[in-house]
Amino acid sequence: MSQTKTILRALAGETLPTPPIWMMRQAGRYLPEYRATRAQAGDFLSLCYNSELAAEVTLQPIRRYGFDAAILFADILLLPQALGADLWFVTGEGPRLSTITTQAEFDKLGKGEMIHDTLNPVYETVRILRRELPEETTLIGFAGAPWTVATYMIAGRGTPDQGPAHALKEENRALFEAILERLTESTIDYLSAQIDAGAEVVKIFDSWAGSLKGDDFERYAKYPAKVITEEIKRRHPGIPVIAFPRQAGDGYIGFHAATGADCVAVDDSVTPEWVAEHVQPGGCVQGNLASRHMVTGGQELVDETRKVVDALKNGPHIFNLGHGITPDADPENVKLMIDTVRGA
Numbered sequence: 001m002s003q004t005k006t007i008l009r010a011l012a013g014e015t016l017p018t019p020p021i022w023m024m025r026q027a028g029r030y031l032p033e034y035r036a037t038r039a040q041a042g043d044f045l046s047l048c049y050n051s052e053l054a055a056e057v058t059l060q061p062i063r064r065y066g067f068d069a070a071i072l073f074a075d076i077l078l079l080p081q082a083l084g085a086d087l088w089f090v091t092g093e094g095p096r097l098s099t100i101t102t103q104a105e106f107d108k109l110g111k112g113e114m115i116h117d118t119l120n121p122v123y124e125t126v127r128i129l130r131r132e133l134p135e136e137t138t139l140i141g142f143a144g145a146p147w148t149v150a151t152y153m154i155a156g157r158g159t160p161d162q163g164p165a166h167a168l169k170e171e172n173r174a175l176f177e178a179i180l181e182r183l184t185e186s187t188i189d190y191l192s193a194q195i196d197a198g199a200e201v202v203k204i205f206d207s208w209a210g211s212l213k214g215d216d217f218e219r220y221a222k223y224p225a226k227v228i229t230e231e232i233k234r235r236h237p238g239i240p241v242i243a244f245p246r247q248a249g250d251g252y253i254g255f256h257a258a259t260g261a262d263c264v265a266v267d268d269s270v271t272p273e274w275v276a277e278h279v280q281p282g283g284c285v286q287g288n289l290a291s292r293h294m295v296t297g298g299q300e301l302v303d304e305t306r307k308v309v310d311a312l313k314n315g316p317h318i319f320n321l322g323h324g325i326t327p328d329a330d331p332e333n334v335k336l337m338i339d340t341v342r343g344a
């Protein structure tokens, strides 16, 4: 069946005259309506598990801007919570989790179908969104990649260099690999349930892929992405997968072919010209305007947006930022970026 939704067309390999556009963290604190709904929910996690309100914040940027895709509102750390880890968010600091650094702690984690007990409200959010989204808007589901989620589970929090996860990898490789395997299996089940509920595309966020070097990148970024992608496509033929091995640098080269991903999302530490030459020949690419332009705006935003569009116009491309939009962004700058991409 030929696709009419622009994102699905780009993911199928079509080069479009205007790239479809959405934005990482498009539902977020830079929007006053998001802050209001979050206050109504009480806190961030309550918002994630309140299907009606999570659907509402997912829809807010679609109403305001008419993005071509909506991304399910949830978080990559809901999965460790569903496996039995404690999770909470400290305002102004970020996530905290109970740590997994010993075999005994690992043995307490759950597996298999039990994750759905916790994650059912997320699937309900997806079902609401499929009813309420405009016909032309694609719904993207997501999960964290095993390595990135493991870095939080091992350290119990975000870390600048993923030091604790690297340390466990060196000190107890069997345990480290067991954590990644458990996450790989559960991620497949989690994404699969999102697709059953109505997600049309899934994205795997490997935000810390860039700290894996050499053989580690192959084994702990590329390989899990390949296992997840292959199994998702086996269970759900035709569902496109976007992989985001952030800050992979040269590791982006060949990532489509090595994993089977339909699209590789790239961050802004590589130039769009480099991406056009080295990554886009492998398939659709997504990215990669620096998010700081959503704060600074002006002519530089317009020029840099045009540069990204122009550099990637000869192949399949989904316009996005190189990473999530930040809370200090100006909503007017988002409008300016969209108008520039769409040539208004």
Ligand SMILES: Cc1c2[nH]c(c1CCC(=O)O)Cc1[nH]c(c(CCC(=O)O)c1C)Cc1[nH]c(c(CCC(=O)O)c1C)Cc1[nH]c(c(C)c1CCC(=O)O)C2
Residues within 6 Å of the ligand: 023, 024, 025, 026, 027, 028, 029, 038, 044, 071, 072, 073, 074, 075, 076, 077, 093, 094, 095, 142, 144, 158, 205, 207, 324
């Ligand atoms: C590493 C990571 C996390 N979460 C996520 C990642 C991978 C992508 C990336 O690198 O940005 C992914 C994520 N988190 C969120 C989404 C929703 C969809 C979207 O709009 O992109 C997605 C796809 C909502 C969120 N997740 C979070 C917020 C902010 C929470 C709030 O409203 O206070 C949102 C909108 C919180 C969160 N969640 C996480 C951290 C480190 C934080 C705190 C940092 C911060 O405060 O910005 C873990």
